[in-house]
Amino acid sequence: MFDLFPRPVLHDATAPALELEGVTARYDGTLALDNVSLSVRRGDQVAVVGPNGAGKSTLFNIITGILKPQQGTVRIAGSGPDGHICVGYVPQRNRIDWRFPVTVADVVMMGRVGKVGMLRRPGKRDRQLVEDALSEVDMLPFARRQIGELSGGQQQRVFLARVLAQEAELLLLDEPLAGLDIPSQEAILRILSQMRAARLTLLIATHDLNQAAEQFDQMILLNRRVVAYGPAAQVLTTENLARAYGGQLHVLHTLTGDVVVTDSCCGGGEPPVAQLVGTSEGTTDRVASS
Amino acid sequence: MLDWLIEPLGYGFMWRGLLAAVMVGTICSVLGTYVILQGMAFFGDALAHTILPGVVIAYLVGWPLAVGALIFGVLSAIGIGALSQRGEVREDTAIGVIFAGSFALGVAMLSTVRSYAVDLAHILFGDVLGVSPTDLWVTAGLGAVVLLLVYFFYKEFLVMAFDPTLAVVLRLPVKTLRYLLLIMIAVTIVISLQTVGMALMLAMLVTPAAAAQLLTRRLPTMMATAAGIGALSNVTGLYISYYINIASGPAMVLVATAVFALTFLFAPARGLVWRRLALQTA
Numbered sequence: 001m002f003d004l005f006p007r008p009v010l011h012d013a014t015a016p017a018l019e020l021e022g023v024t025a026r027y028d029g030t031l032a033l034d035n036v037s038l039s040v041r042r043g044d045q046v047a048v049v050g051p052n053g054a055g056k057s058t059l060f061n062i063i064t065g066i067l068k069p070q071q072g073t074v075r076i077a078g079s080g081p082d083g084h085i086c087v088g089y090v091p092q093r094n095r096i097d098w099r100f101p102v103t104v105a106d107v108v109m110m111g112r113v114g115k116v117g118m119l120r121r122p123g124k125r126d127r128q129l130v131e132d133a134l135s136e137v138d139m140l141p142f143a144r145r146q147i148g149e150l151s152g153g154q155q156q157r158v159f160l161a162r163v164l165a166q167e168a169e170l171l172l173l174d175e176p177l178a179g180l181d182i183p184s185q186e187a188i189l190r191i192l193s194q195m196r197a198a199r200l201t202l203l204i205a206t207h208d209l210n211q212a213a214e215q216f217d218q219m220i221l222l223n224r225r226v227v228a229y230g231p232a233a234q235v236l237t238t239e240n241l242a243r244a245y246g247g248q249l250h251v252l253h254t255l256t257g258d259v260v261v262t263d264s265c266c267g268g269g270e271p272p273v274a275q276l277v278g279t280s281e282g283t284t285d286r287v288a289s290s
Numbered sequence: 291m292l293d294w295l296i297e298p299l300g301y302g303f304m305w306r307g308l309l310a311a312v313m314v315g316t317i318c319s320v321l322g323t324y325v326i327l328q329g330m331a332f333f334g335d336a337l338a339h340t341i342l343p344g345v346v347i348a349y350l351v352g353w354p355l356a357v358g359a360l361i362f363g364v365l366s367a368i369g370i371g372a373l374s375q376r377g378e379v380r381e382d383t384a385i386g387v388i389f390a391g392s393f394a395l396g397v398a399m400l401s402t403v404r405s406y407a408v409d410l411a412h413i414l415f416g417d418v419l420g421v422s423p424t425d426l427w428v429t430a431g432l433g434a435v436v437l438l439l440v441y442f443f444y445k446e447f448l449v450m451a452f453d454p455t456l457a458v459v460l461r462l463p464v465k466t467l468r469y470l471l472l473i474m475i476a477v478t479i480v481i482s483l484q485t486v487g488m489a490l491m492l493a494m495l496v497t498p499a500a501a502a503q504l505l506t507r508r509l510p511t512m513m514a515t516a517a518g519i520g521a522l523s524n525v526t527g528l529y530i531s532y533y534i535n536i537a538s539g540p541a542m543v544l545v546a547t548a549v550f551a552l553t554f555l556f557a558p559a560r561g562l563v564w565r566r567l568a569l570q571t572a
Contacts, residue, residue: 064459085461091453100327100452101503101512110452113445114460122445146507166460 011086012078017042017170017201018063023072025058032058033069034224042077042169043199045192047212047232050222051245056205059222060172063203064089076170085114088168090159090176098148104158105143108133111166126165133164137191153184160191171195173204177211189215209236298532307418309426311524311542314485314494317433319520320440320513321478322499324471327451327509331496332382333370336389337472338479338491340366342396345413345483350403356428356480363476366392371472375465416487416539418528429481436474436481440513447471448509485524486539493543498523501550504557519549 018040025033032055040046048056061067062074065081076084088111111133112126134140137157142150147158156176163171176192177185192215195202206212212219213232221227221235227244228235298304325334344362348355370388374381400410412420440447446467450457457464475495482494502516527542555562 064455065461066455066458083461085459087459089455089459091455095455096453097327099503101507101509102448102452103508106448106508107452110445110449110456111460113449114462116445118446119442 009079009083011169015075015078016040017044017077018203019073019075020062021073021075023062023069023074025055025062025067025069027055027058027061027067031224033062036072036222036226038220038226038229040201040203040218042201043196044218045196045202045204045216046218046220047216048203048205048220048222049207049209049212049244050220050227054223054244056222057174060089060174060203060205063087063170063172086167086169087172088163088166088170089172090156090163090174092174093152093155093179096147096155098155100147102147103143104134104139104145104147104150105130107147107158108161108165111162111164111168114166129165129167130161133161134158136164136194137161138187151184153180153187156180156184156188157191160188169200171200171202173202175205175207177206177208295529298529303419303421304528304532306421306423306426307528307538308525310418310421310429310485311528312521313426313429313433314482315498315520315522315524315542316517317429317436318478318482318494319498319502319516321436321474322495322497322520323502323509323513323516324447324451325475325495326499326503330475331492333385334475334479334495335492336385337363337367337370337476338483338488339389340370340392341476341479341483342393342413342488343399344396346396346399349409350399354424354428355483356425356432359480359483360477362392363480364473367472367476368469371469412487413483414487414489415537416483416485416490418485418538418542421484425484429484432477432481436477439470439474443467443470444510486542490539490543493546494520497543497546497550501546501553504553504560519546523549 016039018038020039021037023033023036024031032053036055036059048059050056058067062069063076063081064087065084074081076087081087108130109122109126112122112129116122116126131140131143134143137160139154139157139161142154142158147155150158160176176188180188192202192204202216204212204216213236216232218230219232219235220229221240221244223244223246228237228240299308322334325331341359341362344358344360344365345355346358347353347362348358351358366388370381370385373379373384373388379387397410400406400413403409446457446462449460449462450464450467450471454464457467478495479491482491486494498520499512499516501519502512506512506515523546524542527545528538530536530545531538531541553561556564558564559568
């Protein structure tokens with residue numbers, strides 16, 4: 001508890017970026033994750049999808065080390081998760097007090113705090129990394145603005161700059177596109193594809209099955225257990241969706257294809273949306289969430 | 291005008307009071323920025339009341355009040371931190387239980403003393419004009435320690451206040467830092483006890499910082515502005531109390547409240563008046 005100067009651990013380059021083995025976790029007294037095992041290769045971009053209460057947030061909290069699992073082990077680059085400062089995370093928008101007196105540059109510099117170390121001031125290299133990260137996400141001209149003066153998409157880009165400045169290698173993004181307009185979403189997706197080029201490993205929690213299928217290499221369909229994990233085409237089958245969404249979802253066979261109707265929602269109070277999901281069989285699943 | 295300012299300084303109690311008012315205003319306001327940014331106003335108020343038993347014990351035994359207050363302040367800061375971290379009781383509930391219970395214990399102990407009413411008034415509302423040279427040294431010493439800690443752990447406290455999850459992810463010693471901040475708040479409360487007393491202590495922490503937040507966009511400038519507002523309000527309040535003969539603690543708090551009201555209305559871009567104007571021109 002009084003360890004003021006924790007030592008970062010070294011990475012095993014041959015180990016997977018993230019490994020979970022038999023992880024079981026409770027949250028608020030209910031079973032949130034039940035015997036979850038999975039392994040994410042370095043450089044993969046994995047969408048984490050599933051109904052409300054599927055354990056997505058718990059999964060992220062366990063990877064960051066905020067929650068300890070009751071059973072099972074978590075390994076980041078071969079060891080961990082204690083001591084790793086390579087995990088980057090982008091908070092959900094409603095977790096941040098946007099009136100807080102910090103500038104864009106201040107927020108990005110926060111990513112450096114772990115590496116700078118206690119009782120030391122950020123140096124030239126830290127400032128350079130902050131500047132580079134900001135120009136990477138096209139936000140350098142806004143460096144001196146107060147964080148609340150930006151649009152939602154710009155704020156999201158600032159938080160992506162923060163994980164870049166942190167030199168994080170395993171990134172956890174919780175609904176990074178929720179509530180953003182299309183141009184902002186596209187700007188974020190561009191940055192994510194640059195991150196792929198930089199071989200960063202990404203886990204993205206999302207409710208948008210469509211986008212998840214289009215944008216990311218792999219998909220984890222979660223409902224306390226891992227229902228399916230693999231390329232979107234293999235994961236998004238009617239059986240898997242029915243297993244994951246259970247009572248919240250009804251599969252109707254119609255002349256134009258299978259229609260999947262779900263009444264799960266995103267907890268964010270978003271208006272009902274109807275989406276089209278293409279499956280491997282070439283049928284069209286219609287997912288309406290309310 | 292100058293005479294008007296200098297005349298009260300002829301009295302030793304008055305310049306000691308002014309010195310205390312400036313120091314307390316500065317220290318409280320700087321730490322107060324963290325209190326308001328982390329939504330800890332209730333905690334601060336509660337902590338101010340929980341130290342009463344410590345103050346009373348010190349008073350009965352004849353120790354300096356600050357010693358008893360400090361011991362109790364630190365103990366209750368740790369107690370509240372521990373009780374709420376276990377997660378079985380909500381933090382504000384834990385604070386409420388400890389706050390009221392401890393305050394009741396203090397009043398009960400004090401009621402055994404003959405000069406009960408006078409003593410209680412003194413503790414509740416402070417007496418900045420009764421500050422002794424020793425009190426000044428204690429305030430200066432403890433205040434310097436608090437401000438140095440704010441300076442040395444600036445970036446860590448900033449991360450914890452803005453994004454506590456990031457603090458965990460960056461493997462900062464979150465628990466240690468949290469207790470450190472609670473103890474710093476306890477120390478600050480003890481420092482300001484003599485000046486404004488328990489009942490109004492919260493204003494010293496919260497009001498100048500709240501006004502400063504409306505005027506600034508970075509934490510260091512917010513702290514400096516809050517310190518300026520706190521120190522100036524206290525000095526102004528003390529002069530007002532001298533000339534129109536009202537209690538000094540409430541006078542200082544009322545000036546700070548007036549400053550907050552003015553910034554709330556007229557702060558550039560963020561004040562109520564400016565936002566109304568912007569709405570009309572838009």
